[in-house]
Amino acid sequence: MPRLRMGRDQPILACNLFETTYSRAEVMFAVVRTGGKQYRVADGDKIIVEKIEGGEGTAVTLETLMTGEGATVKTGGSVTAEIVAQTKGDKVIVFKKRRRHNYRRKNGHRQNLTVLKITSVA
Secondary structure (H helix, E strand, O other): OOOEEEOOOOEEEOOOOOOOOOOOOOOEEEEEEEOOEEEEEEOOOEEEEEOOOOOOOOEEEEEEEEEEEOOEEEEOOOEEEEEEEEEEOOOEEEEEEEOOOOEEEEEEEOOEEEEEEEEEEO
């Protein structure tokens, strides 16, 4: 399983997960919602989302807001994806302090994430 490293603007995987070999303007795309966020995806894309239950190789159907091809956009459609890996993000340190009261608390948090590969956009 590849080790996940979160970048500042976009998550990055150590195994060149986000390589694309096509122009996004020519391919059918969809906007899906999962984990309270929206993602623009096309067939073959790999995205990192909040944890979705299921093992590696499991097929999932994502909530589709709209689909489009070029300048044509319509609502609805369906997007299916395959779970590639279940992983965790980088550790975020939560440090709380109150001055002059000897109050210091340090906690860490690693978000559970799921790597999805989009198999079909219709």
